[in-house]
Amino acid sequence: MSKPLQVKVFRFNPESDVAPRFDDFEVPVFDNMAVLDVVIYIQNYLDRSLSFRFSCRIGMCGSCAMYVNGRARLACRTQVSSLKTRDITIMPLPNFPIIRDLVVDMEPFFDKWKKIKPYYIPKREIDAPVTVQPESNEREFIDDMLDCISCGCCYSACSMVATNKDYLGPAALNRAYTLIADKRDAIRVERLKAVDRSYGVWRCHTQFNCAEVCPKNIVPTRSIQRLKRRCVLKKFGIFK
Amino acid sequence: MHAWTWVLQRISAVILIIALGLHIGFLHFSNTGEPLNYGEVVARLKTPVLIVFDILLLTFGLYHALYGLYSVFLDFDSGKKERVIVLGLFVVVGLGIVGFGIFGLLYTARSL
Numbered sequence: 001m002s003k004p005l006q007v008k009v010f011r012f013n014p015e016s017d018v019a020p021r022f023d024d025f026e027v028p029v030f031d032n033m034a035v036l037d038v039v040i041y042i043q044n045y046l047d048r049s050l051s052f053r054f055s056c057r058i059g060m061c062g063s064c065a066m067y068v069n070g071r072a073r074l075a076c077r078t079q080v081s082s083l084k085t086r087d088i089t090i091m092p093l094p095n096f097p098i099i100r101d102l103v104v105d106m107e108p109f110f111d112k113w114k115k116i117k118p119y120y121i122p123k124r125e126i127d128a129p130v131t132v133q134p135e136s137n138e139r140e141f142i143d144d145m146l147d148c149i150s151c152g153c154c155y156s157a158c159s160m161v162a163t164n165k166d167y168l169g170p171a172a173l174n175r176a177y178t179l180i181a182d183k184r185d186a187i188r189v190e191r192l193k194a195v196d197r198s199y200g201v202w203r204c205h206t207q208f209n210c211a212e213v214c215p216k217n218i219v220p221t222r223s224i225q226r227l228k229r230r231c232v233l234k235k236f237g238i239f240k
Numbered sequence: 241m242h243a244w245t246w247v248l249q250r251i252s253a254v255i256l257i258i259a260l261g262l263h264i265g266f267l268h269f270s271n272t273g274e275p276l277n278y279g280e281v282v283a284r285l286k287t288p289v290l291i292v293f294d295i296l297l298l299t300f301g302l303y304h305a306l307y308g309l310y311s312v313f314l315d316f317d318s319g320k321k322e323r324v325i326v327l328g329l330f331v332v333v334g335l336g337i338v339g340f341g342i343f344g345l346l347y348t349a350r351s352l
Contacts, residue, residue, distance in 0.1 A: 160315055163315045163316050163317070164314075164315055164316060164317050165317055166317065196242065196243065197242075198242060198314055198323075202242040202246060202314075203314065203315065205311070205315075228243075228246060231242070231243045232243045232246070232247050234243070235243045235244065
């Protein structure tokens with residue numbers, strides 16, 4: 001049998017603890033073990049009070065994002081073997097308020113989504129579905145960006161979010177781009193105004209931290225750069 | 241405003257890459273030999289094209305640097321009042337340095 005994992009887990013209950021701490025656990029390894037299996041094992045057999053969030057287990061819901069060995073990852077899609085070490089440190093996502101242990105409060109994240117109106121609003125005059133030509137590069141690009149599962153990994157990795165609580169963040173801006181780039185959307189200009197603010201697109205310094213950690217391989221930085229370009233076009237009166 | 245200032249910083253970056261290369265080129269390769277000939281240096285400092293070139297280099301270099309610093313300032317939570325004060329400070333410092341630089345270049349060209 002292979003050597004067990006040495007797991008350090010961040011623990012903190014803001015209601016009862018004075019300060020956070022790390023608890024050490026020894027966890028046996030099995031084939032195809034994911035980090036989510038590690039925390040489930042700890043909760044089932046070692047410490048039932050450990051709190052964490054998960055749902056689908058297949059990388060669809062985005063609820064099990066954690067900070068594992070210095071990087072935001074989906075616990076369900078991160079194989080223990082891919083970490084290349086027996087020492088694992090698991091923490092809650094940075095840049096979020098902690099509810100308890102590994103569970104973070106996603107409210108600030110989704111508050112920023114609300115600011116860009118993350119839902120499609122059709123133009124009234126369009127009654128039938130609009131044909132999007134398969135060769136349209138823009139359309140393909142939007143397809144890539146639509147894979148976002150709002151796990152918050154990009155938000156937690158963004159150093160601009162870390163220093164500024166008002167910055168909309170990569171996920172909301174990426175979502176805004178997918179709607180602004182869709183010519184069928186009725187409030188594209190209004191949306192663009194919502195992101196054309198100091199704490200909208202202009203805070204992004206193209207560091208690509210968001211793209212580095214995205215479990216869906218989305219590059220929000222690219223979406224943000226395209227939004228900046230559209231903001232400039234709007235100033236010239238070209239974007240309509 | 242952000243769109244314009246952002247575009248201008250990109251433009252200034254391109255200008256700086258070209259202008260700095262030319263500036264270094266003028267300084268190091270326009271001399272006929274070593275040690276430097278005083279007459280050549282004076283002639284260069286009195287050449288109108290090079291004076292205009294140096295003024296543009298100073299202006300765009302300062303704009304690029306100060307806009308970068310202001311962006312770093314904006315990255316941190318700050319109130320509107322603080323933002324206006326810092327922006328005003330940067331504008332005054334920038335205009336002051338550009339003004340002093342232009343005065344220095346023109347004064348030198350005239351007095352040599």
